[in-house]
Structure formats: C-alpha cells, structure tokens
Amino acid sequence: MTTSELNSPGYDVPPEMQGQVSVTTLDRIFNFGQRWSLWPMMFGLACCAIEMMATAASRYDLARFGMEVMRPSPRQSDVMIVAGTVTKKMVPAIVRLYNQMPEPKYVVSMGACASGGGPFKEGYNVVAGIDKFLPVDVYIPGCPPTPQALLAGLIKLQEKVDRQTRSQNRWYQKGPDQVSIPIPILGPDLIDPRRIPEIKKTIADAARQAEAQAAQPAPEQSA
Numbered sequence: 352m353t354t355s356e357l358n359s360p361g362y363d364v365p366p367e368m369q370g371q372v373s374v375t376t377l378d379r380i381f382n383f384g385q386r387w388s389l390w391p392m393m394f395g396l397a398c399c400a401i402e403m404m405a406t407a408a409s410r411y412d413l414a415r416f417g418m419e420v421m422r423p424s425p426r427q428s429d430v431m432i433v434a435g436t437v438t439k440k441m442v443p444a445i446v447r448l449y450n451q452m453p454e455p456k457y458v459v460s461m462g463a464c465a466s467g468g469g470p471f472k473e474g475y476n477v478v479a480g481i482d483k484f485l486p487v488d489v490y491i492p493g494c495p496p497t498p499q500a501l502l503a504g505l506i507k508l509q510e511k512v513d514r515q516t517r518s519q520n521r522w523y524q525k526g527p528d529q530v531s532i533p534i535p536i537l538g539p540d541l542i543d544p545r546r547i548p549e550i551k552k553t554i555a556d557a558a559r560q561a562e563a564q565a566a567q568p569a570p571e572q573s574a
C-alpha cells in the first residue's frame with residue numbers, strides 16, 4: 352500500500368506533499384498493519400495441508416502477503432487455516448488451540464472437508480464442517496483447493512480486515528463474543544457443551560413419548 356492508498360477519502364493532500372504525507376484514520380492504520388502481518392498457525396489435518404505447504408513455498412510465496420511467518424504456537428498466530436478432514440477426535444484439540452489464540456483472530460476453512468465434511472461427510476468419525484464449532488471468516492471450496500485458491504481466500508480475509516472499525520469490531524466489544532468456546536467432549540460421540548440443554552430436552556421428550564406409548568392398552572388379539 353502506498354501513502355496515497357493510505358489516505359482517507361475526503362482528505363486531499365496537496366500535490367507537493369503527496370508521497371510523503373498521509374491524512375488517514377486510526378482504523379486504516381490499524382487495518383494496514385494487521386492485513387500485512389496475518390500470521391497463520393502451522394498445522395494441517397489431511398491432504399489439503401499439502402496444498403497449504405505448497406502455497407508457503409517459493410513458487411506461490413505467502414511472504415508476498417506478509418504471511419510467511421507460520422507460527423507453531425497458537426499464542427503467536429492470527430489465522431487458523433483449517434486444512435483437511437476434521438475428525439471428531441481432533442475437534443477438542445482444534446477448539447482448544449483456537450481459544451489459545453490472541454484476539455483478533457480469524458478462521459479460514461480450506462477445502463470441502465473442513466467446510467462440510469467433503470467426501471467423508473457421512474463418516475461416523477467426521478464432523479460435517481468446522482463451522483459447527485468455530486466462527487469461520489472465509490470458506491475456500493475445492494478438493495483440494497489449489498494454492499491459488501488458498502491465496503484468493505487469504506486475500507478475501509485481508510479485504511475483510513480492511514473493513515474493520517475499532518468501534519464495531521467484535522473483538523473490542525463487551526459481550527458473549529468474548530467468551531471462549533467450550534471444549535467439546537469426546538465420548539462415544541462428540542458432544543458440544545453449548546447444545547447440552549437441547550440434548551437434555553430431546554432425551555426428556557423421547558422418554559415422555561415412550562412412557563405414553565407404554566401406558567396405552569395393548570390391542571386385543573383375535574382368536
């Protein structure tokens with residue numbers, strides 16, 4: 352971004368000072384810094400992760416977008432790229448990692464598996480989309496998405512960052528968005544703690560229905 356791009360619309364800089372002085376807002380400065388230093392977390396789940404690695408290598412070169420610093424720690428990451436099949440066994444770890452990332456933080460769902468289960472959607476061990484648990488900012492279609500598609504998705508994320516305002520950005524507000532996401536429980540099946548009241552109600556309804564059926568007189572048998 353040049354100094355002229357950093358200028359806020361409506362504030363004209365005299366021609367003799369152009370290229371040296373910018374008149375801008377705090378939001379644009381924040382967003383400028385943030386959009387060019389989105390550090391992804393270094394982890395992958397399945398075949399899509401290979402495409403993610405290719406995107407970071409020299410041919411596609413994520414460094415052009417300020418994203419070359421893939422962090423092995425969630426504490427230093429801004430973007431979680433969910434690259435691959437999300438199994439029920441992995442979801443508690445993914446949510447824990449997300450909770451450990453500092454705010455503001457973003458989630459990119461890379462590929463058909465992460466976005467909706469992909470070819471394994473009906474599998475007993477696969478979650479039909481990471482958005483059942485985490486707030487996804489950008490979805491990237493494909494099986495697998497190409498490095499170009501991942502780059503396009505990350506550019507969309509940068510555009511989203513450009514539109515942020517300090518006064519409305521959810522990370523800087525008080526409210527339920529600030530609360531960590533409860534870690535799902537993996538037992539015989541995966542349970543989202545946020546759905547426990549709904550699950551209890553379904554069980555109670557089923558029990559009531561079974562009781563009502565049992566209380567009905569049995570039909571008479573003909574001789």
Ligand code: SF4
Pocket residue numbers: 397398399400434435436461462463464465469470493494495496
């Ligand atoms: S979307 Fe396709 S390439 Fe990506 S993890 Fe799933 S099966 Fe593999």
